[in-house]
Amino acid sequence: MGETDPTHFPILPAGFRFGTATAAYQVEGAARVDGKGQSIWDTFTARTGSILDGSSGEQACDHYHRYTEDAALMQGLGTGGYRFSISWPRIQPNGSGRANPKGLDFYDRLIDEVLARGQQPMATLYHWDLPQSLEDDGGWLNRTTIDRFAEYAAIVGERFADRVEHWVPVDQPNVVTLMGYSIGMHAPGRAMLFDALPVAHHLLLAHGRAAIALRSIGSADALISVGCANNHAPMMAASRHAADIGATKLFDALWNGLFQEPMLLGHYPADLMPMLQDVVQDGDLATIRQPLDFYGLNYYSPMKVGAPEDDHAVMPFELRELEGYERTDSDWPVVPDALRGWLEGMRRAYRAALPPIIVTASGCAYGTVPDADGVVDDQPRIDYLDAHLRAVAQAIAAGVDVRGYYVTSLLDTFEWSEGYTQRFGLVHVDHATQRRTPKRSYEWFAAMVAAQPAASG
Numbered sequence: 159m160g161e162t163d164p165t166h167f168p169i170l171p172a173g174f175r176f177g178t179a180t181a182a183y184q185v186e187g188a189a190r191v192d193g194k195g196q197s198i199w200d201t202f203t204a205r206t207g208s209i210l211d212g213s214s215g216e217q218a219c220d221h222y223h224r225y226t227e228d229a230a231l232m233q234g235l236g237t238g239g240y241r242f243s244i245s246w247p248r249i250q251p252n253g254s255g256r257a258n259p260k261g262l263d264f265y266d267r268l269i270d271e272v273l274a275r276g277q278q279p280m281a282t283l284y285h286w287d288l289p290q291s292l293e294d295d296g297g298w299l300n301r302t303t304i305d306r307f308a309e310y311a312a313i314v315g316e317r318f319a320d321r322v323e324h325w326v327p328v329d330q331p332n333v334v335t336l337m338g339y340s341i342g343m344h345a346p347g348r349a350m351l352f353d354a355l356p357v358a359h360h361l362l363l364a365h366g367r368a369a370i371a372l373r374s375i376g377s378a379d380a381l382i383s384v385g386c387a388n389n390h391a392p393m394m395a396a397s398r399h400a401a402d403i404g405a406t407k408l409f410d411a412l413w414n415g416l417f418q419e420p421m422l423l424g425h426y427p428a429d430l431m432p433m434l435q436d437v438v439q440d441g442d443l444a445t446i447r448q449p450l451d452f453y454g455l456n457y458y459s460p461m462k463v464g465a466p467e468d469d470h471a472v473m474p475f476e477l478r479e480l481e482g483y484e485r486t487d488s489d490w491p492v493v494p495d496a497l498r499g500w501l502e503g504m505r506r507a508y509r510a511a512l513p514p515i516i517v518t519a520s521g522c523a524y525g526t527v528p529d530a531d532g533v534v535d536d537q538p539r540i541d542y543l544d545a546h547l548r549a550v551a552q553a554i555a556a557g558v559d560v561r562g563y564y565v566t567s568l569l570d571t572f573e574w575s576e577g578y579t580q581r582f583g584l585v586h587v588d589h590a591t592q593r594r595t596p597k598r599s600y601e602w603f604a605a606m607v608a609a610q611p612a613a614s615g
């Protein structure tokens with residue numbers, strides 16, 4: 159990509175919502191403060207070798223104490239939305255029973271502060287930090303975790319529904335299933351391969367049950383807009399050979415179809431049903447298919463898939479390198495047109511069943527740090543955001559109803575198994591001093607938002 163012309167910005171329709179996104183474990187720190195319970199990420203990061211740089215989210219961005227400064231940064235961007243997650247073990251330290259008042263108080267303060275800074279809150283209930291006590295009882299492999307989750311959803315809904323505009327019950331159930339339980343690269347670090355499939359079903363049920371719990375909140379001033387945040391990746395087959403095409407279809411069903419089909423249509427992809435029939439009970443699919451006020455899409459890049467080259471491979475597919483594109487520091491190819499294609503494909507595939515889409519996470523890692531003058535010149539991120547917003551604008555012009563775009567991330571955060579090695583922020587964070595430095599991409603984003611034709615809050 160060439161230099162982005164700073165005077166020509168992507169233009170989105172009036173009312174389009176620009177925002178930034180974070181997750182509790184990635185930014186809050188304060189891991190043992192105010193009665194917070196242990197989460198599976200506290201446990202996992204303590205395990206030698208689990209995190210690339212040996213770090214953890216124990217301090218992260220200390221957002222728990224610095225949220226006022228961070229909300230001021232959001233205001234400086236001129237965005238209208240902030241997506242964050244609520245840490246379940248802050249609210250219920252052991253995952254059940256009475257709520258911890260100090261945990262609730264923190265989110266009260268945070269929500270009030272971001273609202274005062276012009277940001278409408280979008281709250282994710284589960285962004286991967288399961289209370290460890292629940293994991294000790296089987297975690298998402300155990301159906302009773304769904305009942306606990308519905309209770310937790312009701313607690314936070316009752317408390318915050320008067321101020322939270324959008325709710326996302328579960329962030330990226332496919333990442334939790336695959337990375338957390340199938341290959342074990344994320345907490346809880348279980349490597350069960352296909353035996354992890356019940357986790358997907360239970361997370362989908364948790365989504366449905368939380369949606370029901372949120373919608374049954376009685377108070378008249380409750381603003382209940384419930385969506386999802388599903389990660390999707392367009393799949394490309396490594397070749398036209400039947401083995402590669404078959405492997406791609408299977409991985410596509412597992413990564414994409416397994417989550418979007420039951421949420422939007424109320425059934426699983428036919429190829430996967432035999433693997434799920436032992437866990438699906440009567441009524442489950444109806445519970446999963448709750449009306450969605452918006453469909454949240456987390457988009458990063460397409461994936462290239464082939465049949466395994468090694469006869470002894472444990473999985474019947476493998477990811478291959480998608481060549482011919484620039485790559486971010488996470489080694490993800492930069493393919494904005496695949497975002498346009500995915501949005502248009504969703505509209506074609508689901509038609510009336512598809513609610514308005516919000517891009518609930520999109521962004522890139524580049525390791526740029528302050529230069530001698532303190533400037534963080536991250537031009538590749540500007541190019542990335544510019545191109546992806548143009549892709550969204552093209553999809554809208556082609557008739558797709560896309561209502562917003564939340565950048566991953568406001569800050570350089572704890573990037574899960576990559577620790578602090580990947581910088582996704584519009585704002586640079588020196589994790590030793592907690593000093594925040596807005597990057598050039600931050601200035602660009604603020605100018606882009608200000609250049610929109612009508613207030614886009």
Ligand code: BGC
Nearest residue numbers: 181184329389456519566573
């Ligand atoms: C996740 C974030 C993560 C980002 C980059 C997002 O979809 O929600 O937690 O930092 O992907 O991996």
